[in-house]
Amino acid sequence: MIVPLAHVLVLAVILFCLGLICTLVWRSNVIMMLIGIEIMLNAAMLVFVGGACHWGTADGQVFALMIMAMTSAEVSLALALVVYLHRRRNTVDTDEFRELQDQ
């Protein structure tokens, strides 16, 4: 192992925070939020891969593959929703969607 685990973890944390900030701040666009979520998932995947390398087991890599599969499914579904929402409201700003509010 050339790269120490600590470095991988730091990189993952930075990636995760970037994703989180993207999700929280860029709320006027659902698509940007989805991208943020993807980045966070990638950060998690990075930790899995790093861990697998560190302990020399394949479990982490299997999980990374699982996550990839799940992400692609999720993104396709989410994008479909976004298209649907956009068609309904003509906007992708999340704050416009408040159907859950108790009124």
Next chain:
Amino acid sequence: MKLYLELIILLPLLGGISNALLGGRLFSRRSSEFVACAVIWGSCAAALTAAYSYRSPEVVEIATWLSDFDFKAPLTLYLDPLSLSLCLMITFVCGLIHLYAVGYMRDDHCYVRFFALLNLFVAAMLTLVLAENLPLLYLGWEGVGFCSYALIGFWYSDPKNATAGRKAFIVTRIGDIGLGIAIVWMFELFGTESITRLNQMGNLLPVGIVTALGLLMLLAAMGKSAQVPLMVWLPDAMAGPTPVSAQIHAATMVTAGVYLLMRMFPLIGSSTTVSAAIAITGALTAFYGATCAVAQRDLKRILAFSTISQIGYMMLGVGSGAITAATFHLLVHAFFKALLFLGAGCVITTLHHEQDIFRMGGLRHKLPGTYWPFLAGALCLAGLPLTGGFFSKDGILSAVWRTGGMLYGGLYLVGLMTAFITAVYTMRMLLVVFGGPSTPLSHQAVDGADLTENKDKRMVSGVGPLPRIMEWPLIPLALLGLGGGLLNLPEYLGGGLLHSFLAPLTGHEPTLPHATELLLQGSAAIVALAGTATAWLRYGGQRRSLRLSEAQQPARGLQAFLREGWRVDQLYDLLFVRPYVRLATLLWQRVDEGCIDDNLDRTSTQLGRFGNMLGGLGQGRVSLSLTGMAIAAALMIAWLAWMTA
């Protein structure tokens, strides 16, 4: 004996209750009146029988009343010379007053309420007198207070009357604080409420506590017996019908305070401080009452202030340790004061409820049947020699003299001075009311318009001659007042009946040498005569009309000050009544609603606002939910990190 004692109290009580329940519906007016009078005379007969079969002090337990763990206050009656003599006096005098009331109230349609309350009044007073334990005495004590309240305000539609009743009730009740505290304190100290047993235990206690107890009881007596500084209710109590005034002033109510002190004297008398306090209160009150009486122009108010003054004498007697003399004066005073009040009632009724003495006159000829008994009563009150009032007052003064010392010497002088003033105002009243030519009321100038308000519409104008039943009771009272001296003759005339009767109670009261006694009586006689002469010089013969024209002017200076009772009423109003009322509103609006409640309301409003704020978070905004989730996750991770570190 048990039966007699029960009957003494039960008869008036039953009379009152049956009149209250059945009067006006089942009873005709006659039978109501008959029942009211009959029960009192029945009670009087029972008292006489009890006196006849009386051998030695007796305790009779009738029923249980309050009994809880070690606290016991049964309905127990106690008959001893003191209570017996008071019972006889009360039933007899009240019997006469009831008869008189039948005449007095003949045009009033509220007679049922009147007679029921009058009977209850007597029952309460008799309970007070016969009670063997303090809670029972308190029952009578408060019962008397309530009945007086209802009777003083009997003509309730005039706010003035109702206020007078209210004042009497509240002021006397202020004194009752003292009695109440004394009762519970004595129970704590002795574990009993029985008067007979308490009286045996006085010497078991340190003087300080006895003094405190005595002062508490003095406070109670001040309220009930209208002593300085709680005397303000009595002059106003004139608002009631005259028989009520007579009953309050002569036989019941006001003597209760004196009676309490006499009853408990074996206990509290061992403290010289208490005795001195009682004596000083008495002397001060006697002086106060007499000075106020001099300046009054309302016939009933003169008598009211004279009552305050005379009760002051009794207190002075108690304070000097002369229970016999005080009892003696109490009895004789009851006779002649009842007489004077009833006589005044006759005068007032004849004059269509005119009470201003300066608008009366010449009644000597018009009302001879009232005049002669009234004269007898006035002589007694003034303390002219050989009347009952003379002997009883002298008994007290010589007891004060006998006690000796600087303090009592001074009190003796005050007493003597008061006797002088008493003679002056009594004779002034007599001369102004009955002397002079008869004046038709209608031609009088309208001065002192407030006094004419008492003209009551209930009394039909043009009252003819007085009903006989109103003048008739005056005669026995006059005889008793004049001859009252025979009850307790001075030592040099062979000793007193009452003295020997009360001896088992009071122990051996020391007596003065005959020469000193005679000297004291001589000086008292001279003082009374001097007072009479002064009054004659001012109001006798032709000078009367001069005073009458003077009286047209409004009172000024000292006269106004005295007429308004030293302005004590205004003082109390300023010091107590107004602050009380103001503070009540203040406490309510500022403290209760403005502070406690308002703060709570505000707290709840704030809580509500906070809730709304929290509710704002759940408005379904995706971004907010996400932020919340992120923060929560961060916190959880931080916590986990902190826990593992």
Next chain:
Amino acid sequence: MNTSLLLTSLVFLPLAGGFLLLFMGGRAQTAKITALAIALLEAALACSTWFCQGAIPSAGAPAGFFLYEDFPWIEQLGIRYILGMDGISLLLVILATVVTVIAMLVSWRSITEKITLHYLLLLAMESGIIGVFLSLDLFLFYLFWELMLIPMFFLIGIWGHGRNIYSAVKFFLYTLVGSLLMLLAIIALYLIHGAQSGMYSFSLAALLGTHFSPATGLWLYAAFLLAFAVKFPIVPLHTWLPDAHTDAPTAGSVILAGLLLKTGAYGLIRFGYPLFPEAARTLTPLLIGLAVTGIIYASWIAFAQKDMKRLVAYSSVGHMGFVALGIAVWTPVALSGALLQMLNHGLTTTALFALVGMLDERAHTRQIEDYGGLWGKIPLFSVFFVLFAMASAGLPGLNNFVGEFLVLTGSFKAAHLATILAFIGVILPLVYTVRLIQELIFQKERRTLPLSDLTLREMSVLAFLALCDIYIGMHPAPLLDILKQPVALLTGGVP
């Protein structure tokens, strides 16, 4: 006589009767009469327990309880269904049934809408109150404690006048805050006791011997005290009461004053003091101070009131101050005085609220300044009014005097200064009472109001209460005898 389920039927008869009423929704008159019949039956049942005093209780009953029922209920949590009746409960249960009957009678005509619901709620409340007076399991107690709260809320909210919603919510929140803290304390008590003895139970008898560190005891007691003090009410937690009384319908006021206030005092006597004796002793000075403050403060404020009902409400606070004083000093005489005073207050204040309600029903105003000269117009009413006002002012010979006097006698030993102050507090009720009498009964009529004298129904209610007042005032011995044994057991005195 088989008394095995007497207490259960006593508790649930009104509730069952209430369900019966549900089936006659439309026929208001029938519902009214049925409700009254049930209440009367309940009263008869309650009075019949008077004769069970000599009964031998079932095994396991604590000393002093002559009727006792104990069944397992939720065994996993150690919750049992325990009802028990001793002298204290007996008197209070009888009071509860009587006051309920009176509440029904005084609102006979004045309730015109949702009549069935009104009577149903009254019956439900009766069940709750009787349950409170009888339950000996803290969980069960809490259940009934909350049960009686809800009907009252609706009574004020639906049939009240003025700011009735505000008052109802205020009442509800006040009591709920107190009782939730009590629930916490109950659970804490349950856990502490369970940890100590290994036996988890809510039963009062089991919990009595629990030991605490002083601080824990104090906190738990404070939570109980708060719940009870709100109901009492002890100054400064009283401000819900004037509002609730003023805006409640007559029946609501009657039950509120006659019964609900008593549950606070009862809880303190039955649970507060026995469970936490040390803590109670620590807080005694506080309670005495608040009680005396309440006596003087409330009576003083009552003087300034312009609304009759508010005046009576404040007087109620003052009178309950005596009860608080009697409980606080916890001596045998004072405690039995306090219990008797609860009863007396229940009778007298009930009567006063009923009287005020009768005036309100006729003239539709509760402002004192609108009335005057009632003695000339409605003498019968006035006689009763003066009688009950005097009873409330503590005139000897009438019932309130007995209670107050015993409280003061008993408390003098323990608290000199407080008792002396309380004596001053004795005359303040007289001041506002005679003012009220003068303004209402005496003087001249100030406004022509459509007043008519008492009907037979009203008169029989008042006459009954008056007889009770005079009887207790003149011969309290039977009642004091009933109270003697339980009070002695509670205070450790010798009966």
